[in-house]
Structures are given as structure tokens and as C-alpha cells.
Amino acid sequence: MQKKKLTGKTAVVTGAGRGIGREIALELSREGAALVIVSRTESELEETARMIEEAGGKVKLVVANLLNEEEVIKLKEIALTIDGKIDILVNNAGGYPKEFYSETGKPTLNLWEWSESQWDMILETNMKIPFLCLKTFLSLMVTQGFGDVVNISSRMGRIASQMGAYAVAKGGIITMTKTAAIQTKDFGVKVNAIAPGILDTPGQKVYNHAIGQDGVQMGEASSVAKAVLYLVADAPAVMTGQTLDLFTTL
Numbered sequence: 001m002q003k004k005k006l007t008g009k010t011a012v013v014t015g016a017g018r019g020i021g022r023e024i025a026l027e028l029s030r031e032g033a034a035l036v037i038v039s040r041t042e043s044e045l046e047e048t049a050r051m052i053e054e055a056g057g058k059v060k061l062v063v064a065n066l067l068n069e070e071e072v073i074k075l076k077e078i079a080l081t082i083d084g085k086i087d088i089l090v091n092n093a094g095g096y097p098k099e100f101y102s103e104t105g106k107p108t109l110n111l112w113e114w115s116e117s118q119w120d121m122i123l124e125t126n127m128k129i130p131f132l133c134l135k136t137f138l139s140l141m142v143t144q145g146f147g148d149v150v151n152i153s154s155r156m157g158r159i160a161s162q163m164g165a166y167a168v169a170k171g172g173i174i175t176m177t178k179t180a181a182i183q184t185k186d187f188g189v190k191v192n193a194i195a196p197g198i199l200d201t202p203g204q205k206v207y208n209h210a211i212g213q214d215g216v217q218m219g220e221a222s223s224v225a226k227a228v229l230y231l232v233a234d235a236p237a238v239m240t241g242q243t244l245d246l247f248t249t250l
Contacts, residue, residue, distance in 0.1 A: 004032030005233040010082045012036045012075065014066060014133060015093030017044030020152065020221045024090050027225035029057035031233065033088065036079040038062040066093055066129045072136045085144055088232050089137045091151040094126040096166045111164055119165045126169035134180055142187040148232040151177050151193040155247045158195045174243050181241030190240040192231045196224050197247025
């Protein structure tokens with residue numbers, strides 16, 4: 001029987017209650033990792049945990065607001081109780097909440113239409129959360145002398161886009177990934193990112209409906225999970241600071 005690629009490793013996946021995060025957690029668990037999954041919605045986390053456990057995996061769930069640094073630190077401490085180390089962090093939490101759609105039912109696509117509070121909240125959700133997680137977990141990984149981080153960006157961070165603060169934040173994640181990679185490469189830590197295209201997730205369906213594109217072709221969230229597995233299990237040790245584009249521009 002072929003040995004699983006991540007046996008003996010502990011992985012933390014944020015935003016793991018549904019969609020991309022759930023698929024990533026399931027994929028890493030199938031390859032033998034012990035999972036720590038986190039989001040704000042307990043019922044969704046419980047469903048992800050049930051799926052992992054029914055497949056024979058090991059999982060702890062943590063309900064947390066990752067905009068609070070103390071809760072991020074607590075998440076790290078809980079993850080350390082599994083085996084005294086953390087091998088993998090997947091920064092997936094983020095998004096474009098429907099609460100920020102305009103009164104017409106469509107997302108506010110033009111920069112001059114954004115309110116200051118909307119702009120700040122999207123940047124917080126998509127930039128502050130990964131920053132706090134990187135700050136907290138990278139210091140541990142540097143001390144350990146090993147670790148893999150995968151940040152989930154978006155095609156909106158790679159191409160010209162009309163999605164305002166969301167596109168700015170996702171582009172910022174790519175730059176933050178490169179910065180973290182440069183600063184940790186001499187300590188045995190790798191930091192990479194993934195930029196998915198349009199995927200079949202609950203949040204994407206809400207967005208598609210809001211802009212009248214219910215029939216748009218979408219990819220599978222499992223494709224991101226497979227890319228994460230490649231980065232943490234199969235990619236060469238020198239591969240750090242890179243962003244895998246999971247969309248076509250042809």
C-alpha cells in the first residue's frame with residue numbers, strides 16, 4: 001500500500017467550513033495530515049469535520065474570528081497540542097460578502113462607488129487575516145526550521161479587474177507571499193500562493209446571480225485542493241514565493 005504523502009504532518013486550514021477551504025481540508029486529510037480547521041460558522045465546520053472523520057481522518061475544529069490576533073494565537077496553540085509542531089498553513093479565509101453589494105443588487109464595481117467602510121472591511125477580510133496568520137505561524141515555523149504556507153489569492157489579483165478593494169487585496173496577497181518567501185527561505189520555510197479562476201462555490205454562485213451571470217462556466221474547487229497538495233507535498237524545496245495560476249488567459 002502506497003504511503004500517504006502527509007502522514008505525521010499537522011495542517012491548519014482557515015475558512016474551511018465550505019467551498020475551497022473544505023475541499024483543501026479533505027484533500028490534505030486524505031493524504032494523512034491531521035487537520036485543524038477554522039472559520040466563524042460552527043455548523044459549517046462541524047459538517048467539514050464530519051466528512052473528514054467519516055473518511056478516517058483526524059481533525060480539530062476551531063470557531064474563531066481571525067481578525068482578532070489573540071484568537072489567531074489561540075488557534076496556533078490548539079494546533080500545537082496535536083504533535084507539538086505545525087507543518088502546513090493554508091490561508092484561505094476571505095471573500096467578497098454579499099453585504100457589500102449596492103442597493104441595485106449588483107456589486108459596486110467602480111472605485112468611486114465604494115464607501116470607506118466597505119473598502120476597509122474588504123481589505124481587512126482579505127489582507128489582515130492572512131497577515132495575522134502569517135505573523136503568528138511564520139515565527140513558529142522559522143523556529144522549527146520547517147513549514148509550508150499556501151496563501152489563496154485569485155485571478156482578480158493577477159489581471160485587470162473591476163472588483164475594487166477585492167482585486168487590490170488579492171493582488172496584495174501575491175506581493176505578501178513573495179515578501180514572506182524572501183524573509184523565510186533561509187529557515188527551511190516555503191511560502192507560495194494560488195490564484196484560482198471562477199470556481200463552483202456558494203459565494204461565487206451568489207456573486208454570479210447578483211451580476212446576472214448564473215450560466216457562467218465554473219471550475220471545481222477541488223482543483224485548488226490538488227494544487228495545495230502539490231505545493232506542500234511534491235513541489236521542489238527551492239519553489240517558494242511563487243503563485244500558481246489556475247485559470248487561462250487564452
